[in-house]
Amino acid sequence: MLNFQELPKDGTKFEQLVREILLKKGLRPQWTGVGPDSGRDLLVEEELSSQIKNFKKLWLVDCKHFAISGKTVGVGDITDIRDRCERIGAKGFLLVCSTTVSSELSRKLEEINANTEISTEIWDAVTIEKLLLNPSSYSVAQQFFPASMTSPRWKMFYTEREERWMSHFEGYFLYVESRFGIKPPSLVDLESIIRELENVKLGYDESLRIRAIWHDTPNGPFYSVAADYLVPSENPPAMTPSDIRNQLNDSCVDGGFVTWHIKLQITLPQSDYYSPDDPGYYELFKQPLFHVFYGVGELSEMTDLDKWTNQRPPLIRTFNDQMIWEKNKVKFGYTKMGNLECRVL
CATH class of the missing domain: 3.30.70.1420 (Structure from the mobile metagenome of cole harbour salt marsh: integron cassette protein hfx_cass1)
Structure with missing residues (x-):
């Protein structure tokens, strides 16, 4: 198991980790300005194939690192999802967290996904671990979790x-x-x-x-x-x-x-x-x-x-x-x- 408490509380390393995972997936993430929680969001453009015409989809990536406190990410921690996406033309919202997401927030994201043009996705600690513990991302896990990778x-x-x-x-x-x-x-x-x-x-x-x-x-x-x-x-x-x-x-x-x-x-x-x-x-x-x-x-x-x-x-x-x-x-x-x-x- 990866111990996300190895990453500093300020969340900078966690944001860098998410960026590296996206890079390993062949995407090109870019930093946005400082978000409403004083952290930096990521923008990533995904190329999608179609039988008629290929197109691109812009995702807003919001990183929440609460592993030190063990706090679950709740509705109050994620604000103005639709406004933030519409402001930059994003058609997708990806929440990445080092703990878990509350059931209330999960329902809210599902409602946005069902009732708007914005797709929503969640990567929690378990998902991140699965993404890292494979040949394509193993070097990233070694870089960010040196203690976890030896014990x-x-x-x-x-x-x-x-x-x-x-x-x-x-x-x-x-x-x-x-x-x-x-x-x-x-x-x-x-x-x-x-x-x-x-x-x-x-x-x-x-x-x-x-x-x-x-x-x-x-x-x-x-x-x-x-x-x-x-x-x-x-x-x-x-x-x-x-x-x-x-x-x-x-x-x-x-x-x-x-x-x-x-x-x-x-x-x-x-x-x-x-x-x-x-x-x-x-x-x-x-x-x-x-x-x-x-x-x-x-x-x-x-x-x-x-x-x-x-x-x-x-x-x-x-x-x-x-x-x-x-x-x-x-x-x-x-x-x-x-x-x-x-x-x-």
């Missing part, structure tokens, strides 16, 4: 399949999946696997970041583990597959066996959008994990050539990102042959 050490949430969980452990986000069964594998085993990765000695600014663990349930404590070897684009990797393979113990779980699947992921730490847990790194793992590991490849197989045959280029989000990568890609074996770009192993 308790394990948080596991069911997904669309009963044998699959979204998991959080001491700042890591990972998918965990069992071949059969609705109970997650041993947390002691999972922690042993993560500690094993943490103990690997790497080059400067390099890291191993776990992404997924698959448990071959019927056969006992047998696991397949996927992790990214994150290497900044300024220098080629300091480690070969065998360098890392020789540091990992296949028997780090009691009475079991671990198969390691390590992928070299080039990164751009200087990018404004960089995060070691970028949602782009998890796209592969949204499908059933049993199939995913064939695509990543076993670390033991790569030691034959001792080359990173599964290397991935960095995520490019801006023109500046592209410029940095163009300058550094030759260090990772990328070259041009005529109009074609290829990689030399």
